[in-house]
Amino acid sequence: MSQHFSRRSFALGLTALGTAAATYPLRAKAAGLRGQSKTLCFVGGYTKHGPPGGEGNGSGIAVFEMDKESGSLTQIATFTDIASPSFITLSKDRKFLYALSEIDDFNKAGDGCVTAFAVDTRTGTLAKLNAVSSGGAIPAHLSIHPSGKYLLVANYIGGSVSVLPIRKDGSLGQATDVVHNTGPRQPDRADDNPPGNFAISDHSGSHPHMIATDPSGRFVIADDAGLDRVYVWTLDLKSGKLVPAKTPYFDMKPGSAPRHFVFDHSGRIMYNLCEQNSKVDVCKFNPETGEISVIQNVSTVSSHFKGSTLAAEILISENGRHVYVSNRLGDSLAVFEVGRDGTLTLQDEVWMHADYGRAMMFDPSGNFLFCANQRSDAVTSFRVNKATGELTFTNHFTAVGSPTTFAFMNTDPEF
Structure with a gap:
């Protein structure tokens, strides 16, 4: 991995961003926009230095400005000194960005890594702080603990979850805890697949795919797509150690292959997306004990669908009235209406207009939904009707090599 964080490539990354930072305010001034906040979109994905067999066409972390009226994206910079940033996240104050590298050669142990960046909140310019081991091979997801003291990482091939301390300057320390999950071998396919689904998920061992807290921040939860389990811990904020909950895991x-989850605003309903059978498990979640129980299992594809599909991402609207899911292979976006009891009704199935949609994210206003389409090397966007949940394609395609992840921010006004 060290050769990919060379001084030369780091300089190239800074040069690209330095040029953008120098020229963009001039364009903004000419357009009469100085003093106004901009909406920036960071897009990561797979680069040539990627997971085995998963090399991509990306160059690093691409930075775009979003037109607030149309939703179109205009590229202003690319940070190139990073390998396969397939998942990124911003701190709540927008001062720091954290990106994992989905690789297995950062060190002699065969780990992936996580890179910390300082963010100029006026321009979006990134300045690399440091990079540390992710605590396992091929990390797939990361999130910031609500305390702001720790970064939580799911290492897919490493079969582990790790806790990385966040220093006062935003840089990362070495892991305070690395937990390896174990359990019995699970089948490659579920028995309730859509008809004709030949896609399989890797069940050769533990494969954590997401780690984050419940809305209260009391519990740390991880979806393990290899063991078909949802693990639940608390986090000791002094030691940075994960402590198993009274019920340490829930069998799916x-x-x-549970992949990603979201909560409703109450923190008592958890929507857990299963990759292999393209289903959402609607679960009751006890915010006092961390216990989970399923109350509904609903398909992310309509009843007429037949063929191979793998669900990828799940979002809930800001008003909590709709849930959205991306389906790879089938290339569709599922729109669900949320009932009073939290259960879901499939409302619409929308063509993604591209191939192999992975991550989805709303812009800060919630007026647009963006989809990263890995195999099409493009980002597509949809206008959101907040009242009805309806998605309308904007007809905007943004070229990005092998995109898989987003982060949005509103900048501080420049005066």
């Missing part, structure tokens, strides 16, 4: 349907 064998072969279903």
Whole structure:
């Protein structure tokens, strides 16, 4: 990995961003926009230095400005000194960005890594702080603990979750805890697949795919797509150690491959997306004990669908009235209406207009939904009707090599 964080490539990354930072305010001034906040979109994905067999066409972390009226994206910079940043996240104050590198050669142990960046909140310019081991091979997801003291990482191939301390300057320390999950071998496919689904998920061992807290911040939760389990811990904020909850894990349907989850605003309903059978498990979540129980299992594809599909991402609207899911292979976006009891009704199935949609994210206003389409090397966007949940394609395609992840921010006004 060290050769990919060379001084030369780091200089190239800074040069690209330095040029953008120098020229963009001039364009803004000419357009009469100085003193106004901009909406920036950071896009990461797979680069030539990627996971085995998963090399991509990306160059690093691309930075775009979003037109607030149309939703179109205009590229202003690319940070190139990073390998396969397939998942990124911003701190709440927008001062720091954290990006994992989905690789297995950062060190002699065969780990991936996480890179910390300082963010200029006026321009979006990135300045690299440091990079540390992710605590396992091929990390797939990271999130910031609500305390702001720790970064939580899911290492997919490493079969581990790790806790990285965040220093006062935003840089990262070495892991305070690395937990390896174990359990019985699960089938490669669930028995409730859509008809004709030949896609399989890797169940050869533990494969944590997401780690984040519940809305209260009391519990740390991880979806393990290899063991078909949802793990629950608390986090000791002094030691940075994960402590298993009274019920340490919840068994999902064998072969279903739980991938990503979201909560409703109450923190008592958890929507857990299963990759392999393209289903959402609607669960009751006890914010006092961390216990989970399923109350509904609903398909992310309509009843007429037949063929191979793998669900990828799940979002809930800001008003909590709609849930959205991306389906790879089937290339569709599922729109669900949320009932009073939290259960879901499939409302619409929308063509993604591209291939292999992975991450989805709303812009800060919630007026647009963006989809990263890995195999099409493009980002597509949809206008959101907040009242009805309806998605309308904007007809905007943004070229990005092998995109897989987003982060949005509103900048501080420049005066």
